[in-house]
Amino acid sequence: MIIVIGKVQGVGFRYSTKRIADRFGITGYAANVRDYVEIYASGKKDDLDEFTEEIIKGASPASQVDDHSIKKMPYDSSYSNFSTK
Numbered sequence: 001m002i003i004v005i006g007k008v009q010g011v012g013f014r015y016s017t018k019r020i021a022d023r024f025g026i027t028g029y030a031a032n033v034r035d036y037v038e039i040y041a042s043g044k045k046d047d048l049d050e051f052t053e054e055i056i057k058g059a060s061p062a063s064q065v066d067d068h069s070i071k072k073m074p075y076d077s078s079y080s081n082f083s084t085k
Helices: 013-024 045-058
Strands: 002-007 027-033 036-042 064-070 082-084
Touching: 002 045, 013 027, 013 036, 013 045, 013 082, 036 045, 045 064
Parallel strands: 027 082
Antiparallel strands: 002 036, 002 064, 027 036
């Protein structure tokens, strides 16, 4: 689980995150929650590391990530692709 705080709502962040996830074969979701974006991402460790690095840089040109946190979660096989909520 990745929590991303900053200018990440209303700027295309979730949709850009989906494009990045699709490129790396990551499954899960990105969802707006109050004033942050919550991302559940599942995939190979190297792919997850690169995915995380890219979204923290700013998934969309108009976004700005001020802070983030990462929490390892159990694998959830119910996701077959990456979606936005």
